[in-house]
Amino acid sequence: MSTNRTEYPWHSGLYERLASQRAKGQLPHALLFTGPPGIGKEAFLYSWVSGLICKTPLVDERFGQQACGECDSCRQHLAGSYPDCLVLSPEPDNRRVFENYPPQSSQARERARKTPRTIISVDQVRELIDWLGQSSHNGELRVVLLLPADALNKEAANALLKALEEPPADTLFVLLSERPLNLLATLRSRCQRIDFPVPDSDGALEWLGAEYPVADRQRALLFAAGAPRHAQDLLVANEMQRWLEPIEQLTALITGSTSLLQVAGDWERHDRVWLTGLLQGWLRILVGRHAGLTETDEAVVGKHLRVQSDGLHLDGVFELFGLLNGYVATQNIALNKRLLWEDFLLVWQRQCLTKKKAQK
Numbered sequence: 001m002s003t004n005r006t007e008y009p010w011h012s013g014l015y016e017r018l019a020s021q022r023a024k025g026q027l028p029h030a031l032l033f034t035g036p037p038g039i040g041k042e043a044f045l046y047s048w049v050s051g052l053i054c055k056t057p058l059v060d061e062r063f064g065q066q067a068c069g070e071c072d073s074c075r076q077h078l079a080g081s082y083p084d085c086l087v088l089s090p091e092p093d094n095r096r097v098f099e100n101y102p103p104q105s106s107q108a109r110e111r112a113r114k115t116p117r118t119i120i121s122v123d124q125v126r127e128l129i130d131w132l133g134q135s136s137h138n139g140e141l142r143v144v145l146l147l148p149a150d151a152l153n154k155e156a157a158n159a160l161l162k163a164l165e166e167p168p169a170d171t172l173f174v175l176l177s178e179r180p181l182n183l184l185a186t187l188r189s190r191c192q193r194i195d196f197p198v199p200d201s202d203g204a205l206e207w208l209g210a211e212y213p214v215a216d217r218q219r220a221l222l223f224a225a226g227a228p229r230h231a232q233d234l235l236v237a238n239e240m241q242r243w244l245e246p247i248e249q250l251t252a253l254i255t256g257s258t259s260l261l262q263v264a265g266d267w268e269r270h271d272r273v274w275l276t277g278l279l280q281g282w283l284r285i286l287v288g289r290h291a292g293l294t295e296t297d298e299a300v301v302g303k304h305l306r307v308q309s310d311g312l313h314l315d316g317v318f319e320l321f322g323l324l325n326g327y328v329a330t331q332n333i334a335l336n337k338r339l340l341w342e343d344f345l346l347v348w349q350r351q352c353l354t355k356k357k358a359q360k
């Protein structure tokens with residue numbers, strides 16, 4: 001894997017800001033990086049941390065200090081054996097970056113598991129504290145990564161808090177979280193929070209590349225809540241029609257061109273987690289566009305937004321969000337998918353039809 005990830009132009013300001021803080025000796029000992037999915041957070045962290053680890057970094061005009069990829073430190077880092085970097089994560093195999101770093105000893109000792117781990121355990125944090133007690137191998141900066149920090153369970157978070165209260169010298173804690181409110185408030189307050197920049201829509205459209213028609217790129221960005229990396233995944237996998245279909249079906253239910261049972265039967269075949277996420281995103285778009293459509297909305301999904309938001313009833317939408325949150329919470333439990341979607345569609349139909357009746 002290359003250590004240089006310079007393909008996200010919207011990161012350049014952040015590289016600059018951190019480089020300047022570091023040059024002035026103002027880099028705090030703990031940073032909490034947050035931001036929505038699909039904007040290249042992990043790739044940034046990998047590239048930035050690689051630049052910190054490298055002994056002979058190259059200075060790039062837009063992206064600050066970049067790893068050379070050839071010095072001893074870079075070689076060790078590429079092999080996942082750089083001794084002054086420790087990565088804590090629930091499931092090392094599921095890391096999108098730093099996947100070359102091995103699991104912690106406490107994880108390696110566990111017996112084979114059927115389901116992937118979802119938490120960072122207190123044993124992992126204790127191991128970190130032992131590691132911090134040893135002196136740095138290279139006499140250089142030590143980096144601790146928590147990917148993601150919201151995976152810490154309560155006991156682990158409390159143990160980490162102690163380490164952050166008395167930070168060892170020359171150690172940088174890097175916490176990543178898409179849900180920072182799920183972290184202990186005391187832990188959050190020990191970190192400097194850095195919100196990842198999200199590119200504006202023109203920048204994102206340009207980055208997605210001219211090989212896709214503008215309308216496709218706009219639609220992908222809409223579904224991806226403006227996150228270019230996620231939008232790119234949709235375009236590359238040619239997923240647009242698959243995403244649009246459930247939304248078309250919601251419209252068809254309102255206009256009466258399909259039936260609830262037909263749609264529920266169709267949705268039963270979809271992956272539940274995928275469809276739940278899609279519907280959550282779509283409801284957010286619907287609520288967000290209630291005040292009026294932008295030009296882009298008009299072009300890509302105008303018809304659906306108009307038909308569906310015409311019947312939109314906020315109480316009903318909250319009920320729908322509640323159902324979807326329940327589906328997320330029970331995603332590891334096998335439930336009758338058909339019944340589950342029938343419930344959802346019943347509320348959907350009721351909230352739309354109630355409004356229509358009231359208007360008559």
Ligand SMILES: [Zn+2]
Nearest residue numbers: 054068071074
């Ligand atoms: Zn290097």
